Amino acid sequence: MKRMLSLRDERLKEKDRLKPKKKEKKDPSALKEREVPQHPSCLFFQYNTQLGPPYHILVDTNFINFSIKAKLDLVQSMMDCLYAKYLPVLDSS
Numbered sequence: 001m002k003r004m005l006s007l008r009d010e011r012l013k014e015k016d017r018l019k020p021k022k023k024e025k026k027d028p029s030a031l032k033e034r035e036v037p038q039h040p041s042c043l044f045f046q047y048n049t050q051l052g053p054p055y056h057i058l059v060d061t062n063f064i065n066f067s068i069k070a071k072l073d074l075v076q077s078m079m080d081c082l083y084a085k086y087l088p089v090l091d092s093s
Contacts, residue, residue, distance in 0.1 A: 053084035060091035 067074050
């Protein structure tokens, strides 16, 4: 079994007697901020021309149940949200 030398041992040199400094641990929960250049919003439709009206909206049972619970008219609330023409697509399940 190996033994470690004590920090007070005479055989150690002065520089070795100092306790090693512990590195400070970085907080992983701290937010990392970085500068990201913002692109102009006008390039959104120029990049992908397929994004635009008429919108296809997938209407499934979850969507219908939410609109019933929130007492929203399905057709009117879609129009209020999008401000554009839409085509509801019903899910068969």
